[in-house]
Amino acid sequence: MKNSVIVRELEEKDINLAAELLIRLKKLNGEFDSIFNVSDEVEDDAKKHLRNVISGDGDHVAFVAEKGAKLIGILTMILLRRQYYLPEREARIVDFYIMPEARRSGAGKMLIDRTYKYLRSEKIKLITAEFPSLNPIALSFYKRLGYREIVGIYGKIIDDEQA
Amino acid sequence: MDDNSRTEGFNRDALRYSEYYKGKVQVIPKVPVRHLQDFSIWYTPGIAAVSKKIAENAELSFDLTGRWNSIAIITDGSRVLGLGNIGPEAAMPVMEGKSLIFNFLGAVNAMPLPIRTKTRDEFITVARALEPSFGGFNLEDIESPKCFAVLEALQKVLSIPAWHDDQLGTACITLAGIINSLRVVGKKIEDARIVLLGSGAANIATAHLLFTAGFKEGNIILADSKGILEPEREDMDSLMLNNPWKYQLAMRTNSDRLKGPSELAFRGADAVISASKPGPDTIKSDWIRSMNPDSIVFALANPVPEIWPEVARKAGAKIVATGRGDFPNQVNNSLVFPGVFRGVLDARAKGVNFEIMVAASYEIANFVKDPSEDKIVPNMEEWELYPTVASAVAAKTVDMNLARKINSKEGFFKNAKEMIETNRKLYMKLMDEKLIKELPGGMEIEK
Numbered sequence: 338m339k340n341s342v343i344v345r346e347l348e349e350k351d352i353n354l355a356a357e358l359l360i361r362l363k364k365l366n367g368e369f370d371s372i373f374n375v376s377d378e379v380e381d382d383a384k385k386h387l388r389n390v391i392s393g394d395g396d397h398v399a400f401v402a403e404k405g406a407k408l409i410g411i412l413t414m415i416l417l418r419r420q421y422y423l424p425e426r427e428a429r430i431v432d433f434y435i436m437p438e439a440r441r442s443g444a445g446k447m448l449i450d451r452t453y454k455y456l457r458s459e460k461i462k463l464i465t466a467e468f469p470s471l472n473p474i475a476l477s478f479y480k481r482l483g484y485r486e487i488v489g490i491y492g493k494i495i496d497d498e499q500a
Numbered sequence: 501m502d503d504n505s506r507t508e509g510f511n512r513d514a515l516r517y518s519e520y521y522k523g524k525v526q527v528i529p530k531v532p533v534r535h536l537q538d539f540s541i542w543y544t545p546g547i548a549a550v551s552k553k554i555a556e557n558a559e560l561s562f563d564l565t566g567r568w569n570s571i572a573i574i575t576d577g578s579r580v581l582g583l584g585n586i587g588p589e590a591a592m593p594v595m596e597g598k599s600l601i602f603n604f605l606g607a608v609n610a611m612p613l614p615i616r617t618k619t620r621d622e623f624i625t626v627a628r629a630l631e632p633s634f635g636g637f638n639l640e641d642i643e644s645p646k647c648f649a650v651l652e653a654l655q656k657v658l659s660i661p662a663w664h665d666d667q668l669g670t671a672c673i674t675l676a677g678i679i680n681s682l683r684v685v686g687k688k689i690e691d692a693r694i695v696l697l698g699s700g701a702a703n704i705a706t707a708h709l710l711f712t713a714g715f716k717e718g719n720i721i722l723a724d725s726k727g728i729l730e731p732e733r734e735d736m737d738s739l740m741l742n743n744p745w746k747y748q749l750a751m752r753t754n755s756d757r758l759k760g761p762s763e764l765a766f767r768g769a770d771a772v773i774s775a776s777k778p779g780p781d782t783i784k785s786d787w788i789r790s791m792n793p794d795s796i797v798f799a800l801a802n803p804v805p806e807i808w809p810e811v812a813r814k815a816g817a818k819i820v821a822t823g824r825g826d827f828p829n830q831v832n833n834s835l836v837f838p839g840v841f842r843g844v845l846d847a848r849a850k851g852v853n854f855e856i857m858v859a860a861s862y863e864i865a866n867f868v869k870d871p872s873e874d875k876i877v878p879n880m881e882e883w884e885l886y887p888t889v890a891s892a893v894a895a896k897t898v899d900m901n902l903a904r905k906i907n908s909k910e911g912f913f914k915n916a917k918e919m920i921e922t923n924r925k926l927y928m929k930l931m932d933e934k935l936i937k938e939l940p941g942g943m944e945i946e947k
Contacts, residue, residue: 365737437740438731438751 340405342444344451347399347411349391354408355401356383362411362434369471372492386413398428400451402435402444409439412448416461428456430466433475449482507803514593520940524596525603525612530566562635562848562904569845571636572613573598576623578643579666582802588614591641598640598665605886606838607916607923608845610638620649627654627662635845636852638837639664644701645743661844661852667705669833672840672857673877674706674773674798675713676864677831680876681819683865685794687770689714693792695765697783697806698776699724704745706773707753712854713861718755721769722746723762725777730759763787771796774806782806788815797821800831819873828874835864835878839889842916847894848904856896863892887916 347355360383366373376382390397390413402410413432419425430452435445456464466484468475531542540546554560562568577591595612602610613630617623623646627637639662642650647664654662663669682692692715696703699722711717722729729750739747758764766772766787772795776782779799783806788795797817799805802824809820809827821829840860844852865871867878867885878885891913897903907915930936 361734361737364734368738368741436732437736437747 342402342404342409342439342442342447344400344402344444344447347387347391347401347413351401351408352384352387352391355387355399355411356380358408358411358434358436359383359387359413359432361436362432365434366469366472369469372494373469398452398455399432400448400455402439402448404439404444407436410435410444410448412452414452414464416459419463424462426459426461427463427465428452428461430464433466433468445478517939518593521937524593525599525610558632559904561632566609567633568635568848569607570609570611570634571602571638571841571845572611572627572630572634573602573638573640574613574615574623574627574630575640576617576642577614578641578646580641585643588616595640598638601834602638602838602841603923604838604927605834605880605920606842606890607919608838608841610841620646620653623650624653624657628657631658631660634660635848636661636841637663638841641666644704645745647701648704648743648745655851655853659850661841661849663837663840663852664701664705665833665837667701668709668852668857669836669840670702670775670800670831671705671709672836672861673831673833673864674702674800675709675858675861676835677798677821677829677876678710678771678773678796679713679861679865680868680871681771681796681821684871684873684876685770685796685818687794690716691719692770693719693768694721695769695772696720696722697724697762697765697772697774698801699729699746699749700775702775702800703773704749706775707749709854709857709861711752713858716755717752720753721758721765722749722753723765727761728754728758728765730754730757732757732759763790766790768792769795771798773798773800775800776806777801778804779806780804780808780811783812785811785815788812788817791816794818798831819876821876829876830879831877832880834880835885836860836889839886839916840893842886842890842920843893843912844897846890846905846907846912846915847897847902849894849897850902850904852893852897852902853900855900856893856902859892859896860889863889883920884917886920887913890916 360379363375363379367375387399390399396416397413398416399411399413401408411432411434412430414428414430417427417429419427465487466479550564554564573595575588575591575595577588578585580586580591580594591614592612595614599610599612602608615626617626637654637660639647639651642664647667651662651664651667682689694710694715696707703722707720707722710720726733726735729746731750733750736747736750739750763784767790769791774783778801782801783799788797795817796819797807797812798821799807799812800823805822805824809822812820819829821831823831864878867888868875891909894907894912895909898906
């Protein structure tokens with residue numbers, strides 16, 4: 338059907354539109370915390386990252402949600418191997434963005450479901466998600482899905498050395 | 501006299517007379533004091549009996565005190581006129597002026613109350629604390645988007661009406677003007693394509709009022725300095741966090757998902773309601789030319805409309821309205837708020853909503869018996885307007901189960917008219933008797 342949402346793996350033809358979604362996400366992160374203010378290279382960085390995902394070594398996976406000819410959502414994750422702990426394999430969601438109009442339409446859940454299906458097929462048991470601590474929307478979203486806080490990363494900008 | 505010298509004259513007089521009168525409103529008694537023993541009735545010991553009654557039932561404060569006819573004009577001074585955030589003390593002259601209009605046109609006792617608050621939560625806390633003393637709140641000159649949050653919260657928690665005149669008053673008179681404009685050009689509400697240029701407090705409220713009045717959400721397009729509002733616009737996430745009211749409208753309006761600069765929204769539109777930056781070149785003639793035939797242009801910026809009426813007409817506009825009294829069709833809040841508050845107070849209303857506002861707008865529109873290109877709204881000197889609006893508002897309040905006091909529309913009208921007339925008589929008497937001092941030197945007003 339023309340206007341139904343489909344979720345599929347990211348492809349080369351998606352790079353430009355997918356990069357737009359990533360840029361929106363990065364700018365949204367900056368709205369919550371100035372430590373995430375985007376750089377001038379954000380567009381190049383986004384495209385480079387997406388190309389790596391597509392042609393990379395299998396450590397990155399990305400799915401997109403599409404409606405008609407438009408990309409309305411993206412989820413990218415990185416596959417990690419943990420030292421010391423079990424389960425050893427971890428999939429970490431690093432980018433997750435849904436276009437405003439498609440929010441609360443089920444597209445986000447479809448992306449998550451597709452991700453879980455992939456992880457089950459790869460026998461990866463642990464999934465994590467990273468997002469700015471000051472983003473209450475992401476926090477409440479993941480909490481609703483049963484995620485809990487498992488690690489904290491604290492940061493500060495170091496002042497220039499005092500004379 | 502040109503516009504600039506007239507404005508300078510008003511500025512000079514306002515300063516001079518403010519210094520002379522030292523305030524524009526005062527509390528005067530309304531009960532007889534025959535001799536000092538009467539204070540035993542109006543004050544202690546007798547008054548304790550009244551307090552005891554109210555302590556048993558707080559609702560009696562509407563019957564046994566002046567609460568039923570008292571409102572507070574509350575501001576934090578964060579967006580006063582075009583002056584910006586000038587603080588509560590500096591807001592007082594404006595609030596006093598508003599209080600005078602409330603009293604003169606609507607016989608409402610309106611207490612000017614600028615408050616020193618910074619955050620929306622502080623404002624809400626203070627306003628809530630004031631509720632027991634008043635029958636309604638008129639919020640005034642609060643910066644956007646704080647004004648939306650404050651109004652929304654207060655409307656939820658209070659059991660008296662909360663009104664933000666910059667939003668609701670403007671929206672109400674705008675709708676009245678649009679209703680009559682569409683009547684004049686023979687277009688239907690359900691077909692009309694409307695552009696709202698400027699997405700501040702007034703136009704955001706206007707959009708909601710248009711929805712309630714039956715305009716199709718998809719036929720309405722909002723635009724601001726960044727262009728047409730639509731869900732894919734780059735700043736949507738920022739709006740979602742910082743101005744969710746505007747964000748929600750981006751989702752609901754503009755069903756064609758038009759995007760780009762504001763002028764594109766004019767193409768094929770039937771009406772534009774502009775509450776944008778002062779003109780005269782904010783709206784270009786070409787934009788008007790791209791609208792549908794018999795276009796309607798409300799250029800409401802003050803002091804200079806976004807496009808001069810003559811220029812808009814030359815470009816094809818059939819009806820032009822502005823915020824100014826020196827052109828036909830002045831879209832002026834003062835046609836709304838005195839009657840609305842007279843109405844909600846007479847019904848001892850527990851709240852006010854968009855349905856009540858639509859009723860007020862229709863009453864104002866219908867008040868103009870034979871609308872024409874140059875007469876789509878009443879003017880301020882049509883005295884019957886205020887009790888007429890009051891009666892429509894009060895009756896609708898009853899219909900919506902928001903009234904503490906029930907009456908027929910005719911009953912409300914009679915009561916409101918009598919109150920407003922008596923109040924004017926009192927005022928005129930005070931002036932005739934020179935108990936209100938004459939303007940020193942006499943101020944000349946061009947009629």
